[in-house]
Amino acid sequence: MLAAGRPMLAIPGPSVIPDRVLNAMHRAAPDIYGPELEALTRQVVADLRAVAGTRHDVAIYIGNGHAGWEAALANLVARGDRLLVAATGRFGHGWAEIARRLGAEVEVIDFGLRAAIDPDRVAGRLAADRGQAIRAVLAVHADTSTSVRNDLAALRAALDAAGHPALLLADCIASLAADPFGMDACGVDVAVAASQKGLMTPPGLAFVWFGPKAAAARRRADPGPYWDWVPRASPGEFWQYWNGTAPTHLLWGLAEALAMILREEGLSAVLARHARIARAVWAAFEAWGQAPGGPVLNIADPALRSHAVTAVSLAAPQGTALRTWLTDRAGVTLGIGLGMAAPGDPDGHRHFRIGHMGHVNAHMILGTLGAVEAGMRAVGIPFAPGGLAAAAEVVAGA
Ligand SMILES: *Cc1c(COP(=O)(O)O)cnc(C)c1O
Numbered sequence: 001m002l003a004a005g006r007p008m009l010a011i012p013g014p015s016v017i018p019d020r021v022l023n024a025m026h027r028a029a030p031d032i033y034g035p036e037l038e039a040l041t042r043q044v045v046a047d048l049r050a051v052a053g054t055r056h057d058v059a060i061y062i063g064n065g066h067a068g069w070e071a072a073l074a075n076l077v078a079r080g081d082r083l084l085v086a087a088t089g090r091f092g093h094g095w096a097e098i099a100r101r102l103g104a105e106v107e108v109i110d111f112g113l114r115a116a117i118d119p120d121r122v123a124g125r126l127a128a129d130r131g132q133a134i135r136a137v138l139a140v141h142a143d144t145s146t147s148v149r150n151d152l153a154a155l156r157a158a159l160d161a162a163g164h165p166a167l168l169l170a171d172c173i174a175s176l177a178a179d180p181f182g183m184d185a186c187g188v189d190v191a192v193a194a195s196q197k198g199l200m201t202p203p204g205l206a207f208v209w210f211g212p213k214a215a216a217a218r219r220r221a222d223p224g225p226y227w228d229w230v231p232r233a234s235p236g237e238f239w240q241y242w243n244g245t246a247p248t249h250l251l252w253g254l255a256e257a258l259a260m261i262l263r264e265e266g267l268s269a270v271l272a273r274h275a276r277i278a279r280a281v282w283a284a285f286e287a288w289g290q291a292p293g294g295p296v297l298n299i300a301d302p303a304l305r306s307h308a309v310t311a312v313s314l315a316a317p318q319g320t321a322l323r324t325w326l327t328d329r330a331g332v333t334l335g336i337g338l339g340m341a342a343p344g345d346p347d348g349h350r351h352f353r354i355g356h357m358g359h360v361n362a363h364m365i366l367g368t369l370g371a372v373e374a375g376m377r378a379v380g381i382p383f384a385p386g387g388l389a390a391a392a393e394v395v396a397g398a
Contacts, residue, residue: 053182068206090339
């Protein structure tokens with residue numbers, strides 16, 4: 001009932017795919033030996049550099065974010081290498097697990113589920129590493145499970161202050177084209193992203209950007225033939241032939257999405273839109289949360305919140321009921337809580353997330369928030385009035 005009509009997928013990836021991106025892929029397969037593919041790859045590579053704010057190389061893989069995680073590490077990590085992971089949620093721990101599986105000695109500094117990375121603590125740990133055995137520091141820019149956003153430039157400054165040569169590796173899978181990021185400005189050595197979040201394209205492409213320090217470090221590792229980023233970042237043979245069949249349709253879709261971001265709306269306008277939409281979401285929950293037992297934003301400090309996703313906690317385990325009601329009765333699907341409770345723990349039902357990265361505008365978010373208010377009423381979640389008015393005020397604001 002009331003769910004028919006265009007659905008709204010408000011999970012933090014895959015995100016809403018613009019019709020234009022879908023249509024760009026709606027084509028017969030091309031001759032992969034013709035010149036079109038090389039020109040397409042050339043454009044996509046230039047645009048991927050621009051969207052990540054870097055002059056450096058980017059390797060494109062046919063895979064999801066996990067493939068990007070593994071690709072970055074496979075090029076840098078030899079068995080027994082020491083890595084330091086600064087974790088602020090499920091995705092930091094997930095990347096650490098991949099590194100362990102690849103044979104690294106992984107140390108995790110866990111900043112919990114409601115705080116950002118404290119760069120001073122990382123600097124302190126690096127300063128104590130007198131032999132400078134730690135090869136890299138791994139951090140997630142926006143951890144999609146907690147919706148915290150980490151300050152990568154501050155982390156870089158901490159590495160430098162400690163006088164430590166470790167590389168800085170950043171997972172920008174959720175944050176790219178949603179939260180401000182400039183790889184070169186932040187001093188990030190390796191950035192990882194994927195196609196299906198801020199880049200508005202179906203899942204299936206992973207990207208690894210790497211700077212000169214990382215390129216030099218690559219010589220110690222043996223990434224194997226598929227993950228090796230050296231040929232993948234090379235024009236000529238590779239951009240024409242892709243070491244196998246190119247992901248032709250995903251590339252067409254991605255090229256369209258990047259044109260929308262970089263040449264039509266413009267990256268700074270895209271980021272400003274994400275900031276405004278995120279503030280509308282926060283304003284709604286801050287008003288609703290004034291009621292005893294009302295919904296609470298997971299990250300208290302607005303300066304530490306991602307613009308891509310918002311994690312919310314309820315006092316009672318009603319999140320799953322709310323999500324089900326919204327999908328069945330309103331055509332809006334929210335994200336599940338992730339990493340906030342152990343698997344199987346009923347406490348997991350207290351959490352949910354709203355994805356607002358990519359192709360999301362004011363009416364989509366106001367519609368989503370309106371449906372959430374109806375759902376909270378239907379399911380019996382306490383909330384104070386005024387959430388929608390507060391969101392509308394943010395949208396209307398100068
Ligand atoms: C989505 C996501 C991943 C995992 O990406 P997959 O494509 O699901 O493998 C990793 N890190 C972050 C921050 C993410 O948001």
